[in-house]
Amino acid sequence: MLQRYLNGELHYxxxxxxxxxDDITIRWVTDILVPKxxxxxxxxxxxxxGxxxxxxxxxxxxxxxxxxxxQTAIWIICPEFFQDKYCKMSANFAFHQLGSKNNLLVILENRFERYSVPKHFANMMHPNVGVARVRYTDNEEGLSLFWAKLDKFLPAWSSINTN
Structure with missing residues (x-):
């Protein structure tokens, strides 16, 4: 496995x-994000x-x-994100591996409040460091913009090794 990513092969x-x-976020990821x-x-x-x-x-x-x-990482920021050990460790590692390549997207869930972001993460999420941000919303126009931005951010099949 180590040799695969040392060779630069990407699978996701x-x-x-x-x-x-967080049941709300889990359902959103599995029922909406992944199928779309x-x-x-x-x-x-x-x-x-899982x-x-x-x-x-x-x-x-x-x-x-x-x-x-x-090839990229997506942080789904919800109220529980910054209290979750797995999220904090994953986000830090992803930032250090992918952040300099502009391959990070922060999705601000509609339950997210700006004041709840620890300073360390606020600095990493700042647009000036090359992190893209988009807010998920329930209104139709906002949803259209959300999916368009996500489509543009995610890589095409040609950049992923499917072997």
């Missing part, structure tokens, strides 16, 4: 980071915890492997 369009104990991206927009598969992890890996190994095999 994006590593998706979100708290796994992988079926409707026809983008390469995203790395989703679906794409190998099992038996340590917490850290799963994060490293998933991010190293992904």
């Amino acid at each position: 369009s994006s590593y998706v980071i979100y708290p796994y104990d 991206v992988e079926r409707t927009l026809q983008k390469p598969q995203m790395f989703i915890k 679906r794409d992890d190998l099992g038996g890996e340590t917490f850290i190994d799963e994060i490293v492997r998933g991010i190293m095999l992904s």
Whole structure:
């Protein structure tokens, strides 16, 4: 496995980071985000915890492997994101691996409030460091813009190794 990502092979369009104990976000990822991206927009598969992890890996190994095999990372910012150990570790590693390549997207969930972001993460999420941001909304016009921005951000099949 190490040799694959040392060779630069990518297998996922994006590593998706979100708290796994937040039922609202889990349902949004599995019922809305994944089907829309992988079926409707026809983008390469995203790395989703519980679906794409190998099992038996340590917490850290799963994060490293998933991010190293992904071209981009998506942080789904919801109220629970900054209290979740997995989110904080994954987001930090993704920022250091992908941030300088402008391959990070922050999705601000509609329950998110700006004041809840710790300073460390606020600095990493700032547009001046090359991190794209988009807010998920329930209104029709906003949704159209959200999916268009996500479509533009995610890589095409030609940049992903499907072997």
